[in-house]
Structure formats: C-alpha cells, structure tokens
Amino acid sequence: TDHSGNVVKLGKPSVDGSTITVAWPESSPAGTYEAAWRVVSDDGHPVNGKWTFSYGAATPESLEPRPYVPPSDNNPSSSSLPLIIVAAGVLVIAAIGATLLVRHRKRSTNDQQV
Numbered sequence: 001t002d003h004s005g006n007v008v009k010l011g012k013p014s015v016d017g018s019t020i021t022v023a024w025p026e027s028s029p030a031g032t033y034e035a036a037w038r039v040v041s042d043d044g045h046p047v048n049g050k051w052t053f054s055y056g057a058a059t060p061e062s063l064e065p066r067p068y069v070p071p072s073d074n075n076p077s078s079s080s081l082p083l084i085i086v087a088a089g090v091l092v093i094a095a096i097g098a099t100l101l102v103r104h105r106k107r108s109t110n111d112q113q114v
Contacts, residue, residue, distance in 0.1 A: 003032050030056020 001007055013022040020039065033055060038048035 001034050001036075002029075008033065024055065028055060030054075032058050 008025065008028055010022045010025065013020050020037075031054065032052060034050055034052050036048070036050040038046055041047050
C-alpha cells in the first residue's frame with residue numbers, strides 16, 4: 001500500500017527455492033510503501049509479515065501502523081465457497097425429501113384405490 005492506503009497491484013510472484021520475488025510496477029510513483037506478505041510454509045502453517053520501504057524519494061509523512069489484512073485473491077466466490085457448498089447440500093437434501101414424499105403419497109393413493 002502507498003502512504004495514502006491505496007493498494008498497489010503487483011504481478012504474479014516467482015519462486016526460486018526459498019526466495020519469492022515480484023516485479024515492482026514502473027508506473028508507481030516515488031514514495032513510501034508498506035509491503036505485506038503471506039505464504040504457507042512447508043509444514044502447512046501460514047507465515048506473514050510486513051515492512052516499510054521507500055521507492056525513489058520517501059514520503060515526508062510516515063505511514064500509520066495498520067493491522068495486517070491478508071490480501072484478497074479478488075475472487076469473491078472463494079470467500080463464499082463454504083456457504084455455496086452448504087446451500088447446495090441443503091438443496092440436495094430438500095430434493096431427496098420432496099422425491100420421497102411424492103413417492104410415498106403415490107403409494108398411499110395407489111393402495112387406497114386397490
């Protein structure tokens with residue numbers, strides 16, 4: 001993020017062993033930035049951190065400390081995936097229940113007609 005809190009869009013990171021790099025966009029203005037990162041370690045635990053750096057000339061005012069917020073993958077469906085799965089499960093159970101109810105009523109109607 002820049003000193004105003006605007007998110008700087010970066011390209012896809014490249015991984016070489018334990019080193020992760022990402023190209024800095026040349027269109028970004030000079031100033032002070034805060035970089036926040038998050039990776040998953042070999043044992044599956046998330047690791048994160050942040051640091052402040054200046055690109056070109058530093059911004060006169062300092063950055064206000066902010067809590068770390070993991071970056072979004074800009075895919076709103078990924079955050080709602082558990083809700084979608086639960087809703088689909090409920091719909092499947094309701095469809096099965098409705099089918100069984102219709103079959104039961106048909107059998108009851110046929111038994112009464114005999």
